[in-house]
Amino acid sequence: MQLVFSRFGYLICITSILSASIILLEYGFSELEVLLFAGIGSVLFTLIGEFAVPLYKEWRPNFKENFFPDASLFVLNYIVFQSQLLQIFLTTIAIKFAGGGFDIWPSDLNIFTQLVLALIVSEFGLYWFHRSCHEIPLLWRFHSIHHNPQRLYWFNATRFHYIDVTLLQVCGIVPLLILGAEAKIIALVTIFSTVHGFWQHVNAEQDQRILNYIFSGPELHRWHHNLKPEIANHNYGNNLIIWDHVFKTFYWPKDNSNELKNVGVRGNAVNTVKSMILDPFKG
């Protein structure tokens, strides 16, 4: 069971939820309903992993420091502000004002091929926005909220400042809109990102081997959360790790040394919901 989960859990979860999502979209379920199904499904998978094969028992969340602030940001970002819908709306308007897309998206290809293509194209925007967050101090003020916790678990996936997550997702969607991808393909990329995000932060043993050269999975992303900037400033990929290969920021030392446990950011311990939301504006 442990071996199966650490080697294949990620792949089984992603392929089964994505396939089910494609079928549900074909049957006429709304994008939001399918997104909800995919989100709940992937959380259940990651919870099973964290319970059955935890990587570090000391990374189990504590209510006051982790679960409460994470749940509060989740409710604000995804329920109160309706982040995902707003981003798609804003970017569509922006592209229209900019003269419309090029309408060169290969919509006649089968849906799996379109999804692979869309993930590669979208990841280019995601990579450069995420890298900018680590290299431009103004953006880091917002992004450091995501890096602040000293432990990783599934719910870190949605722990973002609203400005940070909105700009990130806009950067992922804009390249697809410019090329003229259909709403269904954009929805599938969003669903993939949601499922993958929970996995990326999971506190469960993982042994994904060759997949780590394609996907930006948990074994790579733990290094991106390292306390030392010289280690953390790698593996910027959100879903795929391909642009990190191209721009030479791929990092995978393949050892589970104590350094791996060393996550968080220096000098940023403020964890109340109010300060997480307001402090980035103050500098």
Ligand SMILES: [Zn+2]
């Ligand atoms: Zn980051």
